[in-house]
Amino acid sequence: MTETATGTPEMIKKSAGIIKKLRPAYSKILDFYEKIFSAQEKSAAKTEIKPAQIADDIISIKAKEKFPLISLSEFSVDINSSRKLFKKICKIINKSENHMSSAAEVIFNANENKKIDFNELYAALLHDDDASFGNIASKLKIDRDTLAFITYNSIKPSLSIFAESASKYLDKDNPWEKGYCPVCGNLPVISTFESDGKRFLTCSFCWHKWTVTRLFCPFCENRETVSLHYLFSENEQEYRIDICDRCNKYIKNVDTRILSRFVYLPLEQIATLHLDIMAKEKGFESGVPLEFQV
Ligand SMILES: [Zn+2]
Numbered sequence: 001m002t003e004t005a006t007g008t009p010e011m012i013k014k015s016a017g018i019i020k021k022l023r024p025a026y027s028k029i030l031d032f033y034e035k036i037f038s039a040q041e042k043s044a045a046k047t048e049i050k051p052a053q054i055a056d057d058i059i060s061i062k063a064k065e066k067f068p069l070i071s072l073s074e075f076s077v078d079i080n081s082s083r084k085l086f087k088k089i090c091k092i093i094n095k096s097e098n099h100m101s102s103a104a105e106v107i108f109n110a111n112e113n114k115k116i117d118f119n120e121l122y123a124a125l126l127h128d129d130d131a132s133f134g135n136i137a138s139k140l141k142i143d144r145d146t147l148a149f150i151t152y153n154s155i156k157p158s159l160s161i162f163a164e165s166a167s168k169y170l171d172k173d174n175p176w177e178k179g180y181c182p183v184c185g186n187l188p189v190i191s192t193f194e195s196d197g198k199r200f201l202t203c204s205f206c207w208h209k210w211t212v213t214r215l216f217c218p219f220c221e222n223r224e225t226v227s228l229h230y231l232f233s234e235n236e237q238e239y240r241i242d243i244c245d246r247c248n249k250y251i252k253n254v255d256t257r258i259l260s261r262f263v264y265l266p267l268e269q270i271a272t273l274h275l276d277i278m279a280k281e282k283g284f285e286s287g288v289p290l291e292f293q294v
């Protein structure tokens with residue numbers, strides 16, 4: 001089955017329904033994320049982003065030096081559609097009655113009272129400026145982590161669309177073969193095996209997908225068979241956890257060739273949190289911070 005980081009709300013709902021039947025323990029969390037992902041896909045359809053423009057000489061230098069194509073601060077965001085999505089996500093969180101609900105209500109009200117400067121907020125996130133982001137949260141007296149969750153998720157459609165436009169500049173004849181994203185330089189959130197047996201990594205930030213060799217740790221670039229292993233459960237042949245003895249990190253892998261449902265990667269990432277627990281119990285660390293992933 002094709003696997004992707006985009007899909008229609010109907011496709012997401014259907015896949016989430018199948019997973020909930022298989023693993024009922026995920027019902028509540030998937031009910032929540034299904035709504036977030038559907039809102040993002042609806043927003044993506046209305047998001048307008050000017051495609052990335054990169055000069056030829058910059059492209060060749062970056063390809064030669066293995067530098068990512070764009071830095072985070074160069075990403076374009078459709079402020080209008082992101083603001084609407086921001087508000088929608090606040091409502092979804094508030095209604096879901098989870099650990100972020102009361103904070104989301106405070107954030108929603110701050111937005112209603114026009115206390116949030118979205119240019120400033122998105123710039124702080126895209127410049128990876130922790131201090132500025134923290135200041136915005138404390139000035140508004142709102143929970144920083146919840147604000148970060150809502151902010152990132154509200155610009156995710158813009159980030160993916162912009163990354164997609166930038167990816168056209170990548171050299172298709174020279175595989176990237178690095179553990180970080182060729183578009184934005186961030187680390188992968190999930191790995192996949194696809195129809196022709198090829199392995200892909202998907203970026204935790206912009207959701208661009210790139211191919212790598214099967215025996216490869218994205219976090220330390222280890223390629224030695226002797227120190228690369230995987231864990232898997234007999235009941236879930238579609239998943240495995242790739243682990244590296246050299247850097248002690250792991251990445252989850254979905255073998256999409258086994259799955260007949262539509263594979264929406266953000267959903268698979270959430271629906272496999274039990275694998276993160278399993279990997280941690282065995283003493284391995286996630287290659288990217290989990291709080292950033294979910
Ligand atoms: Zn990326």
Ligand SMILES: [Zn+2]
Nearest residue numbers: 217220244247
């Ligand atoms: Zn490693």
